[in-house]
Amino acid sequence: MSRADKVPVLDLAPEIAEVRPELDAAWARVLASGHFILGPEVDAFEREMAAYLGVKHAVGVASGTDAIVLALRGLGVGPGDEVVTTPFTFFATAESISAVGATPVFADIDPETFNLDAELAARAVTPRTKAILPVHLFGHTSDLDPILELARERNVAVLEDVAQALGGQWRRRKLGTLGKAGAFSFFPSKNLGGFGDGGLVATGDDEVAGTVRMLRAHGSRRKYFNEAIGYNSRLDALHAALLRAKLPHLDAWNQGRWRAAARYRELLAGIPGLVLPVERSGAVHVYHQYTVRVTGGRRDALKEALAAQGIETMVYYPKSMHELPVYARPGLSFPHSEVASREVLSLPMWPRIEPEVQARVASAVRAAMG
Numbered sequence: 001m002s003r004a005d006k007v008p009v010l011d012l013a014p015e016i017a018e019v020r021p022e023l024d025a026a027w028a029r030v031l032a033s034g035h036f037i038l039g040p041e042v043d044a045f046e047r048e049m050a051a052y053l054g055v056k057h058a059v060g061v062a063s064g065t066d067a068i069v070l071a072l073r074g075l076g077v078g079p080g081d082e083v084v085t086t087p088f089t090f091f092a093t094a095e096s097i098s099a100v101g102a103t104p105v106f107a108d109i110d111p112e113t114f115n116l117d118a119e120l121a122a123r124a125v126t127p128r129t130k131a132i133l134p135v136h137l138f139g140h141t142s143d144l145d146p147i148l149e150l151a152r153e154r155n156v157a158v159l160e161d162v163a164q165a166l167g168g169q170w171r172r173r174k175l176g177t178l179g180k181a182g183a184f185s186f187f188p189s190k191n192l193g194g195f196g197d198g199g200l201v202a203t204g205d206d207e208v209a210g211t212v213r214m215l216r217a218h219g220s221r222r223k224y225f226n227e228a229i230g231y232n233s234r235l236d237a238l239h240a241a242l243l244r245a246k247l248p249h250l251d252a253w254n255q256g257r258w259r260a261a262a263r264y265r266e267l268l269a270g271i272p273g274l275v276l277p278v279e280r281s282g283a284v285h286v287y288h289q290y291t292v293r294v295t296g297g298r299r300d301a302l303k304e305a306l307a308a309q310g311i312e313t314m315v316y317y318p319k320s321m322h323e324l325p326v327y328a329r330p331g332l333s334f335p336h337s338e339v340a341s342r343e344v345l346s347l348p349m350w351p352r353i354e355p356e357v358q359a360r361v362a363s364a365v366r367a368a369m370g
């Protein structure tokens with residue numbers, strides 16, 4: 001590749017090319033079926049996802065955000081309840097808690113994994129706490145054991161936000177199946193990216209699954225016998241069919257991301273001021289993002305230096321939830337999260353990223369930091 005070529009932060013073209021015949025067949029199958037919302041394709045996708053995750057129920061919904069909202073309601077979370085979560089996440093996590101009428105109560109992150117710190121989460125639990133909502137940010141989990149233990153002790157549910165970590169594991173179990181429920185997203189850039197919005201709730205609990213199925217269809221288990229104020233949040237047949245074509249490739253793609261991360265680890269070793277991502281023992285990291293820390297106030301300068309060479313990078317996320325007007329409160333401060341939002345930089349990452357592209361990114365980083 002020539003110097004003039006741009007390096008995007010994410011390139012979806014290789015994986016689409018890899019499954020193009022299956023995608024074309026899926027599209028043709030749905031067009032011929034005349035069945036466009038829920039139906040056999042969604043049923044089959046739900047069965048395949050449940051088998052992949054090793055969980056009893058998988059319920060397809062219209063987005064990852066809806067998956068969190070419907071799962072929270074399935075867990076009985078509503079007005080007056082508190083949900084303990086991380087301030088260092090995508091807005092949808094906190095927004096969904098607010099959307100069901102509950103209050104997000106933030107607890108700071110473990111600076112190594114960027115995820116909810118179990119000890120700080122324990123201090124945030126009150127008698128009003130109904131659930132703990134850890135987010136497996138960038139494809140990695142924090143140490144989930146103390147969070148699961150805390151939830152057991154305090155008799156609250158754990159809902160995992162697995163939007164960025166489909167295929168990731170903790171102690172040989174798939175993320176999203178360790179708590180009472182897991183919420184997944186098929187937003188196009190996620191590890192199993194769809195071709196529009198889509199999401200899924202995984203749970204081992206019959207009642208939670210039944211409630212989520214009821215809520216996604218206007219609060220009805222039986223058409224026109226609506227029993228609750230629900231949502232129009234069904235997964236489309238077309239999205240399910242296209243996702244079914246991609247699902248068998250997910251593990252190979254996640255392995256590709258993992259290999260790319262191992263290459264970055266070698267290529268970026270020993271650069272002063274650069275902190276590389278960790279992998280906790282017991283966790284399988286699926287590198288939704290390869291996110292480094294740039295210390296010493298040099299993150300934005302590095303981002304600009306890379307951009308000048310045609311290398312795109314992203315800042316996930318420039319503001320913690322409590323720094324946004326809707327969640328800001330006087331005196332509310334989460335120092336680890338605030339530092340992270342000033343230091344993080346996500347480098348180009350996708351399953352089939354070429355080693356030469358990574359070498360070019362790494363040498364540009366090394367030159368800019370030198």
Ligand SMILES: *Cc1c(COP(=O)(O)O)cnc(C)c1O
Pocket residue numbers: 063064065066089090092093135161163164185186187197198199
């Ligand atoms: C993407 C994402 C969501 C929301 O998923 P959508 O499908 O875009 O609604 C929620 N939480 C996290 C951490 C995400 O990255």
